[in-house]
Amino acid sequence: MTDAHEIRHEIRIATGDDIVRIRRAVRTVACAARMSLVDRTKLVTAASELARNVIGHGGGGTVRIERLISPSGVSGVRMVFEDAGPGIPDVRLALTDGWSTGQGLGLGLPGARRLVDEFDLQTVVGEGTRVTVTKWTR
């Protein structure tokens, strides 16, 4: 894949303020990728969910937001959320609607997956979790 990375943001995720900052950065990049208002809102919401997970379950981490251009010329945005938290013992369960270890609705992870085009979850118990999501401009 020969992706051209035009814009890149790396943001530390530690507090609720960082989530606001991430949302703003994602909106900017999504605008640059010429996404529609609906897709922009979906991407921003997905970022919000995943960032909250990093804070709530991963004990903080980082996110990398970048604009992509696929070999066929389609624009998109990729976000990589990483934390060095406890990891997820049962990924299938974590991706089930309504299942939550915290106080939430249990829709964050499965919901975020439905909001994007590509979703990849790598996790090692005791080492951390990396969620990579991509959304392409339609």
Added chain:
Amino acid sequence: MTTQPGEQTHIVELLRSRRETALDRWTELAGAELRGRLSRGELRGELDDLLSLMLRALDGPDAEAAHDELTAALSEMSRRRARQAFTPTETAFGVFALKQVVYELVTESGSNRPRLTEELMAFSHTVDELGLLTFETYAATREQVISDQAEQLLELSTPVVKLWEGIVAVPLVGTLDSARTQVVMETLLQTLVDTGSLYAVIDITGVAAVDTEVAQHLMKTIKAARLMGAECVISGIRPQIAQTMVALGIEFGDIVSKASLADALEYLLARSGVRIVREEAG
């Protein structure tokens, strides 16, 4: 830098040989109006660093790298000054003062080298550029401060307004996080008690994104209001937010939701038994 290294050899030599005198004088000129925001020692230290970098940038084996370092150091100094409440004029004046120092040194040395005027002109130009750089950085820093504050303001405004006897509304704008939703919830519940209202509208037209946490906070607020005997209606869910919420899988259950604040008011007026009649024209 537009001036070529080596062009200002005499001035560089002077600054090198009489460095301490130059630094003292520069500190004196630049620090004329510090008003306690910065100690003289600190200022001298800063200027010392700047002077070393400047001399390297003007006439050194690594002029290019030194120039980059000088730019970075100046930007950093300008940012610091902005935070210490110096005006951009004061910051830039601190840099421009170096010209005065050099004129004095040159006059004192009694030199009458043939290309001295050109050298002075070139040096003056260099200092001007550096001074203007501090201005630019200063402006950028202030803009950052302003945008940060605007963002915070947006997040903090949570007024509860009375729409009708017995009907209140909370127009939510910006981002809803736990802390702010807590404020919204408390203000709303208190207003319900204070005004004896039975109906409330939570308008989210100004909310940029509704994620699961925000939805959960909203539902908790509505449930709490219900426990107090009040009925809540959500209004202003925009198309893109509605689609996102459906994709996320959020369900508001039996909570009444209306497209606009006007619709919600109409609904609640009807609920409270108020009939709106348009007067016949004529």
